[in-house]
Amino acid sequence: MESEYKLLSGAMVTLALATATLVVVPYLQLQTVQPSPGLKPYTEQQLRGRQVYIEMGCVYCHSQQPRSQSFAPDFQRGWGRAPVAGDYYYDHPHLLGTMRTGPDLFNIGARQPSVDWNLGHLYQPRAYTPGSNMPAFPFMFELKDKADPGDKVVNLPPSYAPPNGQVVVATPDALALVDYLIGLNHTYPVHPDATLPTTVKDQLEPAAEGAANE
Template identity: 85%
Template sequence: MESEYKLLSGAMVTLALATATLVVVPYMQLSDVQPPEGLKPYTEAQLRGRQVYIANGCVYCHSQQPRSQSQAPDFQRGWGRAPVAGDYYYDHPHLLGTMRTGPDLFNIGARQPSVDWNLGHLYEPRAYVPGSTMPAFPFLFKLKDKADPGDKVVNVPPSYAPSGQVIVASQEALDLVEYLIGLDHTYPIKPNAVLR
């Protein structure tokens, strides 16, 4: 009976230490983090686009956390600097990602700020990046015989264009692209901005 109490006590101490190390200490270190100068809150369109990003599972193949130059070649790939805690100030939930089947999107707005390119890439990725494994999202677009006033027509390379029809972006596609273009973390950060 006495050994059972020792085992239970040891398990409780281990759990308390793990919780303190992995939850309490980081929370205390990051509780007063502020957004860096230059980081702006999301607009309504970007928030809607963020929901489209989540709903379509983009986070499963794309991360939003380039690693530091000492750990990986992410900076040489053009993915930007390593993030600091404040970069995610307005992100609820955080969309860091767990896998990189596709490129990191932390700075896609700086690397690829073209609305037309992003819309075309969503409609048919292989038209813009040969060999891409990204799925196409044609359900975010409408095929019409003729564009109506106010429609955003998507021009894709002729070999991918539907015959006799135009591709029109839905509001969801426009919002998603607005969110992606808003992912631009090229503003300067203060040295030692991660922790004080």
């Protein structure tokens, strides 16, 4: 019985240490982070599109975290600089992603700012990127014989246009998702020290100075 208590106590201590290291300490370090200069809050339409992004599972194939130039060729791929904590100030939950079946989307709004391109790419990715393994999302669009007033018609390449003179019309969810994607533009400059909150830098700088003087 005594060994069981020791095992349980050890497990609880390990869990407490893991929670402190992975949850409590990062929270304390980042709670003072402010939005990066140049970062804009999401609009209501973009927030709706962000929810569509989550519901569609886009985060399973796309990341939103380019890696440092010293670590990976993400910058050479055109994905932009490495992010800082303030870049995610308005993101709840964060959509960093864990894998890249497709390209990183941290700056897709800068790379592809066209509404028509993004809508067409959602409807049929291979019409715009030959060989793409991204699934098509035709259910986010409607086929109509004639567009109604206010409809957003998707201009597809002729070989992918629907037959019988029909038109492809974007649904509100498709329009919101594209608005969110175009809003992903983090090309504004950030200070090199912005990678850490002020409180953490204050703790690290004296230690660095002490090491330099040794």
